[in-house]
Amino acid sequence: MAYVRYTNMVSFTSIGSKNKKGFPVILTSNKSVHRLSLQFFLSIRQNLSINTVATYATHLCDFLSQLETDNEGLPETDQIQWDEIDDAWFEGYSNELIRRYCSEADNSTNYVSQVLRTVIAYLFWCQNQGFARNLIGSTDIFRIRVKTDESGQKASHPLVTRLSRQKSPNRSAPNERWIQVVKESTTLVNIQVRYRYELMIDWCVASGLRAHEVCALTMHQLPSRKTAVNAHINEENVFINLKVTKGSKSALLPISPLLVIRTWDFIENQRVKILQPFLEIARKKRVNLVEPTEIFLSSTTGRAINPRTFSNQVRSAWLSAVNSNQLTEDESVWVHGFRHRFTTNKRKALKNDELTKHLTRHKSINSLDTYSFEYLNGEDK
Known part of the structure; x- marks a missing residue:
């Protein structure tokens, strides 16, 4: 299973960057760095705190662990069996997350929608960077159909939207x-x-x-x-x-x-x-x-x-x-x-x-x- 580890110290060369600890790195079951997710984290860290990137890492670690389970491990090249991922697989993964994280006492699907939103962002980035072909996009040539914003840089999936709109149990306003x-x-x-x-x-x-x-x-x-x-x-x-x-x-x-x-x-x-x-x-x-x-x-x-x-x-x-x-x-x-x-x-x-x-x-x-x-x-x- 994939797991997350955090650096003791990391140094970035861009303007305004400081030495930081706690930058996340996903390791596969054979203890090798999953380089594709690391490139993704490096691409988003300019606009997010390291704590937020770490949250993304937790989400993607779950996703990669599911792929490892389905395929008996991830390839050494960090490439994912993209052909197996489509809307049907995505919905099945969603149901598995709901089974694991949503109890009868608390049917909130908010966390599940957050995980799926991160996965969609990651897959969309992979598509745009040329690591995948016909994987995710807004037309019927793509195996995962999404809506994109005017800039074409962000994607939203109807399943994620539906889950995020489901009402959580009423909670008292914090006093x-x-x-x-x-x-x-x-x-x-x-x-x-x-x-x-x-x-x-x-x-x-x-x-x-x-x-x-x-x-x-x-x-x-x-x-x-x-x-x-x-x-x-x-x-x-x-x-x-x-x-x-x-x-x-x-x-x-x-x-x-x-x-x-x-x-x-x-x-x-x-x-x-x-x-x-x-x-x-x-x-x-x-x-x-x-x-x-x-x-x-x-x-x-x-x-x-x-x-x-x-x-x-x-x-x-x-x-x-x-x-x-x-x-x-x-x-x-x-x-x-x-x-x-x-x-x-x-x-x-x-x-x-x-x-x-x-x-x-x-x-x-x-x-x-x-x-x-x-x-x-x-x-x-």
Whole structure:
């Protein structure tokens, strides 16, 4: 069976790269490096944190292990028996994942859809790099049929889409104590990165932002510090124009002026320190590095932090809190749960579902029930 190992230290030569430990490498059952997956990890690591690449490695390790089981090992050349992989095989693999990971008590297929999404991305990369022929694409000449975006660089499979849309069992919105525990349980040690992590959580809880929305916030969207200070003195809200949203529709959101002031503190202090190493490397190499406009930057890439990286950081902190008995497995905290918390808070405070629907950017009042069902049943505390 394939398995994942992690490097003690790895050095990249691209601008802004630092020596890192924990870069994933997949080994086959005969203990040889699976070079094709390694090339894939190297191609995506520029835009993702090493922790996120490690998550991809876990997904692909499962996929490669299934191929090893089906074919009594992987070829020495790292090439896969592409002819055996088609939509029927993919659906069978999906059913096997569901059998393994989805119990009757928890029929959520979210994890399965994540694994399959990684596999599709990997196979699509293999196709585009010339390692496979007629394997995956948007026309009937391909054995796996997918839809591609306008750039032709991303692919989505209908099975993955269907699984990701299946409703998970209702979960209580994480309460304030759980969220505080997850803030304190993070394994992030860098002061600037830790402050960024906590501030991003505060933005999600205070304004109901989704992971990709908070990651896309730019400095140009923020009201000025002076505007925020004046609003705080006058006990007023300030507003931001949210441009990156789920439905790509802009929205004007009221924001606490204190949150804006704290964000400017982060920009002028911690964010500068996160970006500084990348500016220094660019200067030494005499390369012009255009500063990103996003507020929350990755310390790995110097660009906007990836939503999946943020989600992984929250989940890692939650698992740490569970392992240390600070939280139970029922006291779930996840990134989209912050939006549940925001919705529940608004519903309790306003007692006006129409206004709550507007502030939370839901299409219908009925959709509020999924986010705050425990409030309706008198269970939220």
